[in-house]
Amino acid sequence: MSQTDNIMRPEPHRILKITHETQAEFTFRVEFSRPSRFGQFCMLSIPKVGEAPISISGTGEDWVEFTIRKVGRLTEGVFELREGSTIFLRGPYGKPWPVEETFAGAEQSLVVISGGTGLAPVRTTLNWFYAHPEQIRTLYLIAGFKDAGGALYNEERERWAQAEHFRTVYTLDDTEAPGFEKGMVTAHIGKIPFASFGENYHVAIVGPPPMMHFSALECLKHGVPEEKIWVSYERKMQCAVGKCGHCKINETYVCLEGPVFHYPKAKTLFD
């Protein structure tokens, strides 16, 4: 039986570069040449330690990046690795953000709302629109963090903030710091001029479950139709290929039909 038949087998990849974003979040650039799409994820693993789903937060010709928050067994193990070390990968998996098919368009606006490390799975989307101003009218980004020490991608966020076609709000849950507003992301959603968009916009929300829930409700409250909203779900995963059963909500497998869901579908998923 050919080795490539095995969907569960991770392959070794070299770590090219490690960037310390915050104390608990590092970005790992890893040698990788398979194609991937916006918001997809890989199963990352360290032999003898474990395996976990991590979003692709950056892509280049022969590399991808993962921004990883240290929270448990595998992620702690990853933080011990150095540039030049080997990490095991399989993927990419999952349904992507419909960036080119749906979000892009000279007349379109896109509203991105992220909470914490939730900025990672939309980073490739943000950078694509940053590099392709002709593909969007205006990109609105509301990125929330717990505190300034937890803020990701400082340089990139600075660049986005300066871009003509970006409008950014960076906000901290309950502390104050220069360059940041205060309050949860939901407190800033009212500032988005939804009415001025007409029909031409979409909203992408990603972060911890309560943050996504309340952000979506807040958008609806401001008259955003459900069909305009997309969310990215996070579920315990042990396989990412529809076999282990852990990510299942009702008849839907988050690893197969998600993690990105159109809101009209997402709202039918409940525990």
Place this chain on the structure above:
Amino acid sequence: MGYRVDHERMNGILAELSEKYRVYGPAFDAQKKRVQYREIRRIEQIVYDRQSDFSPKAAYYPVSQVMFYFREDRADDSELQDDREILVFARSCDIHASRRLDDIFLKNGDAEDLFYRRLREKVRFVLMECGEGYENCFCVSLGTNRTEDYALAVRFGGDGLLIDVRDEAFAPYFAEAPEEEFTVRFVTENRKKLRIPEISRGNLRQVSKLEYWKQFDDRCIACGGCNTVCGTCACFDTVDVVYHEGSREGERRRVWSGCMLEDFTRTAGGAVSRKTHGANMRFKVLHKFYDYWDRFGAEHMCVGCGRCDIRCPKEISFFDTVCGLHDEIGKL
């Protein structure tokens, strides 16, 4: 073609078969005091006059299975320890259950699961006749009382067996045995008749929100026993093992898991998606009686073996739970 085979001859045949097949049957485990599947050598080992406590799934989906061996910077697929085909003595419902696992491991998602396929494709079934059926069976309600997916069918009797050879490849093993007309009889009625709940996209949310599920918050102790004995439960965890502290070598295994366990949906930091035992019961019941059907289209996942009812230490009857749900939905 039918044959009468006494125990002695059957043991000879089993010995011959064992060159090409690993033979699994329900046998009494004296230590655990229960009937569970294991490799058998002698026909007397098979417990035929009652249901086994465990389903036969372990014969092709082991409780714990090495997926990869890790050496230095490599992950190598585990190899099969034994290349022989697999012959499993099983009931009609259990043969149906194997199809349910096939749907998950071979059809769900874009690709087949290699570890499952390489064992499953070796499996041939020996159908064990059920007689009148057993106390907890409700196979007839689910249409799993009959099957044609078997190579051999057997009726056990006092001093021998009647065997129907359906797959001609097995005929040579029985060439010396006296012929006797034998057509396997299927159960046509169970004492228990399941009232199947009518669930649809339209009422799914209402059904999920029923107060009904709360009774299990305290009654169920989340032991997961019902998942373990079920021939249609496919879920697993992956676990990495290091051979000894500091070793460069180790392995990644997968082990059975179950949706009734408290950690099933637990993510790093402790968040749990389904927070109560009642929510887990709802998930399991709806998986067996709606989700699977919605996804794969033809049948319900549960095959009505009744093993989970026998297993539950808190005397929660899945059968009663499903019937009760049917009645609750009727009141909506």
